[in-house]
Amino acid sequence: MILEDKNEARIEGRNAVLEALSASMPLNKIYIKKGERHGVMQKIRELARSSGIPVVELDPKSFEHMARTRNPQGVIALSSPKEYVSVDDILETAERRREAPFVFVLNEITDPQNLGSILRTADCLGVHGVIIPKRRACGVTPAVVKVSEGAAGYVNVARVTNIASTLECLKEKGLWVVGADMDGEPYHRVDLTGPVALVIGGEDKGLGRLVREKCDLLVKLPMRGHVPSLNAAVAAAVLGYEILRQREGRHD
Incomplete structure (x- = not known):
């Protein structure tokens, strides 16, 4: 799930965050629930590291408080709005x-x-x-x-x-x-x-x-x-x- 305020968009969900990283979207920061390190989550960590995007681990209670959806799948990314072209x-x-x-x-x-x-x-x-x-x-x-x-x-x-x-x-x-x-x-x-x-x-x-x-x-x-x-x-x-x-x- 992705939510938005005036200056920043939230991307919630493993596949959505992974695709955002793969597409080189301008991500500002990624929050991961503590303990999530396997499979897709490990790939997200590796891509974020190689792209220089900060990854912050949150304890489960803090993560759930930050999430805006019922099933964020342990990862939330903050991104800049989509840039349009001519x-x-x-x-x-x-x-x-x-x-x-x-x-x-x-x-x-x-x-x-x-x-x-x-x-x-x-x-x-x-x-x-x-x-x-x-x-x-x-x-x-x-x-x-x-x-x-x-x-x-x-x-x-x-x-x-x-x-x-x-x-x-x-x-x-x-x-x-x-x-x-x-x-x-x-x-x-x-x-x-x-x-x-x-x-x-x-x-x-x-x-x-x-x-x-x-x-x-x-x-x-x-x-x-x-x-x-x-x-x-x-x-x-x-x-x-x-x-x-x-x-x-x-x-x-």
Whole structure:
């Protein structure tokens, strides 16, 4: 579990702390309950030592008093907030890897569960970056990092003032802007092998009129049940893996 105040985030739980260390997140200090020295906890100690991060042992009573969750698993890390990058940084990452840009653009995703899941998927896919709006949307909070299982530390995230104008800039840079929308073409019939910005809409209103109009193409996922749409994180995963499948197939 990860909790946050104005200047510092708390990361609670063995896997979350281990991933934060592995991703070289800026951790200020790690607290470990006295007696926890085996398995994952030993690896946490070793990584912290090699990274120069102070490790403080607390007696069980003091540790439990400090914990904010029911099951902190014997370890609490204090970290600095997530540092955002620019859109140009994201595109430079693609250029550095010598890959066609692959970007997620999220329009007003407000649920930390969704954003955390999307960041985890983005890392798995090798997405070069995720773009989110500054207003009416969830930022990369400690809760988001927790849901991402630490993947947020590996993913470039840019916060922009206006998603619609950002899409125009991406188009000028040569990216094909593809929006997920139920009025679109079946996703498997569309060529997604080039530079792509995949746009996923918010939980309540989807893409929104202006953002939809900025898309070069709309794609949809087949729906056979009673619910009219998929969860935003699930849609991002399905469409993201279709993009990866097509890209890898192109090289077969």
